[in-house]
Amino acid sequence: MESDIGFQAALEEARKGASEGGVPIGACLVSADGKILGRGHNLRMQKGSPTIHAEIGALENAGRLPASAYQGATMYTTLSPCDMCTGACILYKVKRVVLGENKTFVGGEDYLKQRGIEVVNVNSAECEDLMKKFIKEHPEEWNEDIGEQ
Amino acid sequence: MESDIGFQAALEEARKGASEGGVPIGACLVSADGKILGRGHNLRMQKGSPTIHAEIGALENAGRLPASAYQGATMYTTLSPCDMCTGACILYKVKRVVLGENKTFVGGEDYLKQRGIEVVNVNSAECEDLMKKFIKEHPEEWNEDIGEQ
Numbered sequence: 001m002e003s004d005i006g007f008q009a010a011l012e013e014a015r016k017g018a019s020e021g022g023v024p025i026g027a028c029l030v031s032a033d034g035k036i037l038g039r040g041h042n043l044r045m046q047k048g049s050p051t052i053h054a055e056i057g058a059l060e061n062a063g064r065l066p067a068s069a070y071q072g073a074t075m076y077t078t079l080s081p082c083d084m085c086t087g088a089c090i091l092y093k094v095k096r097v098v099l100g101e102n103k104t105f106v107g108g109e110d111y112l113k114q115r116g117i118e119v120v121n122v123n124s125a126e127c128e129d130l131m132k133k134f135i136k137e138h139p140e141e142w143n144e145d146i147g148e149q
Numbered sequence: 150m151e152s153d154i155g156f157q158a159a160l161e162e163a164r165k166g167a168s169e170g171g172v173p174i175g176a177c178l179v180s181a182d183g184k185i186l187g188r189g190h191n192l193r194m195q196k197g198s199p200t201i202h203a204e205i206g207a208l209e210n211a212g213r214l215p216a217s218a219y220q221g222a223t224m225y226t227t228l229s230p231c232d233m234c235t236g237a238c239i240l241y242k243v244k245r246v247v248l249g250e251n252k253t254f255v256g257g258e259d260y261l262k263q264r265g266i267e268v269v270n271v272n273s274a275e276c277e278d279l280m281k282k283f284i285k286e287h288p289e290e291w292n293e294d295i296g297e298q
Contacts, residue, residue, distance in 0.1 A: 044213060050211070050213055050214065051209045060198060060199060060200045062199070063197055063199065064198070064199055065293070067293065067296045067297055067298040070296065082236075083236040083237075083240040084233065084239075087239075091296050108236070143215075144213065147219065147240050147241045149216040
């Protein structure tokens with residue numbers, strides 16, 4: 001899973017977010033036949049956006065698609081998805097969510113499974129390191145991103 | 150509830166969406182002390198956006214806020230919220246979701262309640278009429294918006 005092009009693209013997006021001083025989370029939506037439909041990264045810091053999390057950005061950049069385009073698709077994301085991004089994956093009925101790590105944050109993994117979506121954790125050390133560095137340096141911004149105080 | 154400024158603003162947004170030829174759903178986020186924080190409407194047709202549903206637009210237009218700003222807040226929306234928008238309300242821990250109707254679509258109301266969010270349905274005939282007209286004229290676009298085929 002870690003070598004999948006979708007995961008590598010999500011990781012590149014996370015690194016890009018980090019290089020921009022943003023929340024270092026990336027995502028990439030890949031179709032059933034292995035094509036990248038869209039990719040993106042969290043833009044809270046860069047665009048003052050409370051809704052463009054990585055997965056939302058990947059879906060947005062994929063553009064308007066019929067429901068059939070999401071069939072069998074995988075959402076790769078470098079971090080366990082928050083409730084909003086969990087809901088977005090459920091809305092469009094992706095088949096699988098592959099996440100980089102869930103040591104720094106645990107999102108809606110159980111609910112994804114309840115709704116019939118496969119969840120795979122690749123336990124990426126790089127994803128975890130990116131998040132740990134950001135949380136240490138920007139604790140307030142991180143809490144803002146996950147609706148905590 | 151139907152006379153609340155938040156609901157009236159959400160309805161105005163839905164009418165605006167309809168006048169633009171878009172999916173006629175509007176939303177408005179109102180703080181605990183009654184101030185409008187942000188409002189928006191579905192922009193699938195207007196901007197080719199699969200993620201700017203009404204509630205996401207309202208949250209986005211409210212901009213970056215600390216978690217405390219959402220405490221006691223109400224999300225007014227003209228239609229029962231889809232799974233993505235349900236998740237967004239849960240992420241930011243709004244206190245209450247007031248929805249216009251759920252006859253044309255039933256979203257994540259049960260899950261909102263499970264997660265401790267109050268749900269109120271105002272059964273607005275105008276909200277229902279706006280949706281019925283759109284669904285009749287644009288069945289494919291409506292299915293696309295809710296991930297159905």
